[in-house]
Amino acid sequence: MKIVCDKSLLTSGIGISLRAIPSKSTMQILSFIAIVAEDNKVRLVSNNLELGIETELDANVIEGGKICVEARMFSEIVKKLPNNEITMEVNDDTNSDSGIKNRTMLIKSGKVKFEIAVMSTDEFVFLPNFSGDENIEISHYDLKNIINQTEFSISDNENTKVMTGELFEIKGNNLRMVALDGNRIAIRNHNLVKEYKDVRAIIPGKTLRELSKIISDDIEKRVIIYFSDNHVTFKFDNTTVLSRLIDGNYYNVDKMLTDTHNLKVTVNKAEMLETVDRSLLLRRESDKKPIIFDIYDDHINFSMKTSVGSMNEDIDVTKTGDDLKIGFNPKFMIDALKNIDSEEIDFYFINPKSPCFIRDESKSYIYLILPINF
Amino acid sequence: MKIVCDKSLLTSGIGISLRAIPSKSTMQILSFIAIVAEDNKVRLVSNNLELGIETELDANVIEGGKICVEARMFSEIVKKLPNNEITMEVNDDTNSDSGIKNRTMLIKSGKVKFEIAVMSTDEFVFLPNFSGDENIEISHYDLKNIINQTEFSISDNENTKVMTGELFEIKGNNLRMVALDGNRIAIRNHNLVKEYKDVRAIIPGKTLRELSKIISDDIEKRVIIYFSDNHVTFKFDNTTVLSRLIDGNYYNVDKMLTDTHNLKVTVNKAEMLETVDRSLLLRRESDKKPIIFDIYDDHINFSMKTSVGSMNEDIDVTKTGDDLKIGFNPKFMIDALKNIDSEEIDFYFINPKSPCFIRDESKSYIYLILPINF
Numbered sequence: 160m161k162i163v164c165d166k167s168l169l170t171s172g173i174g175i176s177l178r179a180i181p182s183k184s185t186m187q188i189l190s191f192i193a194i195v196a197e198d199n200k201v202r203l204v205s206n207n208l209e210l211g212i213e214t215e216l217d218a219n220v221i222e223g224g225k226i227c228v229e230a231r232m233f234s235e236i237v238k239k240l241p242n243n244e245i246t247m248e249v250n251d252d253t254n255s256d257s258g259i260k261n262r263t264m265l266i267k268s269g270k271v272k273f274e275i276a277v278m279s280t281d282e283f284v285f286l287p288n289f290s291g292d293e294n295i296e297i298s299h300y301d302l303k304n305i306i307n308q309t310e311f312s313i314s315d316n317e318n319t320k321v322m323t324g325e326l327f328e329i330k331g332n333n334l335r336m337v338a339l340d341g342n343r344i345a346i347r348n349h350n351l352v353k354e355y356k357d358v359r360a361i362i363p364g365k366t367l368r369e370l371s372k373i374i375s376d377d378i379e380k381r382v383i384i385y386f387s388d389n390h391v392t393f394k395f396d397n398t399t400v401l402s403r404l405i406d407g408n409y410y411n412v413d414k415m416l417t418d419t420h421n422l423k424v425t426v427n428k429a430e431m432l433e434t435v436d437r438s439l440l441l442r443r444e445s446d447k448k449p450i451i452f453d454i455y456d457d458h459i460n461f462s463m464k465t466s467v468g469s470m471n472e473d474i475d476v477t478k479t480g481d482d483l484k485i486g487f488n489p490k491f492m493i494d495a496l497k498n499i500d501s502e503e504i505d506f507y508f509i510n511p512k513s514p515c516f517i518r519d520e521s522k523s524y525i526y527l528i529l530p531i532n533f
Numbered sequence: 534m535k536i537v538c539d540k541s542l543l544t545s546g547i548g549i550s551l552r553a554i555p556s557k558s559t560m561q562i563l564s565f566i567a568i569v570a571e572d573n574k575v576r577l578v579s580n581n582l583e584l585g586i587e588t589e590l591d592a593n594v595i596e597g598g599k600i601c602v603e604a605r606m607f608s609e610i611v612k613k614l615p616n617n618e619i620t621m622e623v624n625d626d627t628n629s630d631s632g633i634k635n636r637t638m639l640i641k642s643g644k645v646k647f648e649i650a651v652m653s654t655d656e657f658v659f660l661p662n663f664s665g666d667e668n669i670e671i672s673h674y675d676l677k678n679i680i681n682q683t684e685f686s687i688s689d690n691e692n693t694k695v696m697t698g699e700l701f702e703i704k705g706n707n708l709r710m711v712a713l714d715g716n717r718i719a720i721r722n723h724n725l726v727k728e729y730k731d732v733r734a735i736i737p738g739k740t741l742r743e744l745s746k747i748i749s750d751d752i753e754k755r756v757i758i759y760f761s762d763n764h765v766t767f768k769f770d771n772t773t774v775l776s777r778l779i780d781g782n783y784y785n786v787d788k789m790l791t792d793t794h795n796l797k798v799t800v801n802k803a804e805m806l807e808t809v810d811r812s813l814l815l816r817r818e819s820d821k822k823p824i825i826f827d828i829y830d831d832h833i834n835f836s837m838k839t840s841v842g843s844m845n846e847d848i849d850v851t852k853t854g855d856d857l858k859i860g861f862n863p864k865f866m867i868d869a870l871k872n873i874d875s876e877e878i879d880f881y882f883i884n885p886k887s888p889c890f891i892r893d894e895s896k897s898y899i900y901l902i903l904p905i906n907f
Contacts, residue, residue: 232841235814275842440609467606468649
């Protein structure tokens, strides 16, 4: 194998590949990237068996071939090379005594030469080639937003596997993504450009988080998504992301939602976010005290009392309905507020024991948060 | 106690005080700041018994008093207050049943109210008042530089206590600071504005590191330094930093230095720094391989070979003297190079077993690095 390629293209390709490299692994091969060179293209492939990524870049392929390199070291070396032109060449030195092949790759850039150990791709698991019967289209921008605005509600409790993923549901032209963790639910609804066949699949949270880091925030560029039996594939730019789906039945989310309420409060998001954020200062891991919302007249009085001190703060709101005193985990409030992109936010309450709903008129977002007894 | 003060002044005062707050401690009181309010001044005092800091700010003192607060929580709360005007007021609530005093401090800013537990200053160790017979003057800028350009050579091996500090030595109008760790020595010489009596003291590395973070890089502003039997005091702006000195005899550094050399090499600093830095990519904790300098004609060929690969790189230099092949710990080279503020640097070598010296003509800096056998 002998390739001449651009440092900038290679660096960004490696950056994408690293998203499927586990931070530690018992299987050595999982920390390797496969480099496949043919037809003036270089493909970089990484695969942790849950999530696989393949990304392609233009290169001058002088001699085709394929090889595996340790991903992080390769990444570090390429980043620190001095020139934009990089030459990579694989050499097979056979030790004349032992007959053992000692395979290395020479990486050259300007006067700099690195030689690193490489492995054959024999043990490497390349991505299977799936094709779905329907290609769902969504912009980079929308997909990235929907993921970022829901993923914080994904549970990290591996005992309830379905909770560690998000529901990806298509009905007609509506895409709904749902994440829940037993204390809260995050829902985003999004209008797709056309109608598709129904989809109901659970995509692992890890896949979505890595995906959202790779896709751009370009509203013009498209991601193509298709589902096969146990997998979902995302195709965009020169990159394919393939992920296993989570087996199992997702919760019946509609049963958990209601429009009934006894109190509606409209608050200034920035003001409320600052207040709730300050309450965290007093919170200690040992006593997970709630922040109390005392809602009366046109005010919310926020208060918290913990082993180290107390806080108390008033903000003006627009209120329709009954007075109410209710307590919440401030972290859950902050997660939801941070991810809503509007100045004023509507809260809907039923009573101190029932969940509160944060949503807009059109229900493009719905956040449900369970209260805490106090 | 009741104070009204400026958030910005208070925040910067707390920032300074935190430098003497240990990250963890078995003695609770060490994680507290003492607040002393009198005569329209507020003094903040922190003391970890090695290093003590006292800093003063202007305030409207409505009622004088003194109190201790948990430093980090106090810092976090103040940072997140909404308005610049902060009111702090200590309340003594005596529980009518138990008769136990429950002391709290109310912190108010705009509509925000925090109430936190406080402690009396009974257990707090305030700083003793030392005065030295001679006040040494140096600019913030110079002191900060001298510390930063030597402190990386301080040893962290607590078994050889004197190595965990720096030699602070004054002879006439020359200040010399020396740090060494058994593999290398860092020396800076600096001309003071006037002559002082001889000083030879060992200042703890931790003190110097914290001090360099507090002082500015203003060349016009002065730090006043004076020594008493076991302590050194630094006074600047509204702040006093007091530190214990390290007991013991420092090494005879002059015995370790020599001007004799068989080879002088002048290199471009930036170029060499990049090269040596790249060699770190191949270095693994398990095999601490040296970087080899092969110095011949007008080149240095740098190479390193480890379990994961090898690198090889040439740079052009100006050379006077014998050819030489010598190996070094690349980290030590990088530390020295990074801290020299000139484009071209002179290296002096004797033979592959003797230390190399990096110094300028006037010896304002001398870095000695021991070679590694290879």
